Amino acid sequence: xxxxxTRLKEVLISSLELEDITPADIKDDAPIFGKxxxxxxxxxxxxxxxxxxxxxxxxxxxxxxxxxxxxxxNALAAYIEANAPKDHL
Numbered sequence: 001x002x003x004x005x006t007r008l009k010e011v012l013i014s015s016l017e018l019e020d021i022t023p024a025d026i027k028d029d030a031p032i033f034g035k036x037x038x039x040x041x042x043x044x045x046x047x048x049x050x051x052x053x054x055x056x057x058x059x060x061x062x063x064x065x066x067x068x069x070x071x072x073x074n075a076l077a078a079y080i081e082a083n084a085p086k087d088h089l
Contacts, residue, residue: 047070051080
């Protein structure tokens with residue numbers, strides 16, 4: 001799963017064009033939104049699209065369950081690992 005987390009961080013950085021941030025700068029258990037990386041709802045939409053393209057998973061309409069999946073890299077990786085087609089991992 002460590003490789004998945006690194007790839008996920010790379011997708012996050014490239015899709016949101018985060019300058020001066022490396023995968024090593026993003027803690028696996030730190031919040032991605034709000035106090036974490038300071039991302040907002042537009043960033044969440046863009047990240048969701050990038051994750052769908054890269055890993056073949058999609059998310060339901062924004063609700064509490066979806067927000068839970070976007071809580072951290074750990075949460076996103078767990079969701080992707082459980083829901084992605086095996087040829088996308």
